[in-house]
Amino acid sequence: MQNDDLIIRSARPEDEREFAALERATWTPLADVSPQPTEDKAVFDERHTPEQYLLAVLDGRIVGYVRQVPATPLASNRHVRQIQGLAVDGTVRGRGIGRRLVEAACDAARAEGARKISLRVLGWNAPARRLYEACGFVVEGSLAEEFLIDGSYVDDVWMARTLHG
Template structure:
């Protein structure tokens, strides 16, 4: 990762930059839903500012990740779910995505979580490779879950244990 990039908790004033980053990174390879409008809210009841980490290069937000409890059930509070990840296109390949994933896992572990989960589109090879490098494994596939631009796309569920303490190595289903 570039030496001048810092990962920190998001602040309310980061909302516009996070939205613009999300909009610039949006594609049918990574998103089954529509592109968010320019005036959309990023932070809301389901996505509080506290659930976001950002990568900042000193001048601007170059990446973000959001994670939250996997469900509202108390019996499931030990599981966190990655709700979104984006890295500025010009900085991809520099390790920022992996650093964000590892930071989110560390934050979840510090908050008492034992497992991190996520969903990724079946045709998003780069994201799946990133998550595998971070210790995630495929735990399920919903075949042809989305119809995107005339093609059916799988919904791939991935998971990783946070109980190992160091965040690397194979994930256990």
């Protein structure tokens, strides 16, 4: 389904409150290794700045986000970007918004000169893995039982997509 009214834009400092509410609403142990965000937890800080995020806005409401950053601070790794967070409001899932966000992150990475974009996804997160595969990502490796979440050991799956050629 096409979202003609969907806008993908960079986050701004004034998005903090609405963005934080979306992050709390979309948190799930299926996708997150960090504890559930509290009401007073800020989204933006010195390591998570607005310019790292693209937001999906539908009918004036933030309904999704993706964070895309350099994979490491090393000059030798400057050509690689990494997706470090993706979420879509449950009320609008299934409408292609996640795919649009991933593609926007890839376009932004390519515009910054990146040749590759990578990400990490929990092994049990089948919906996210299907989305990334549909966007051209392939599994490059896996760390078995890397996380202990709710009493279960979960693999950390590394995926990537080339951006050149």
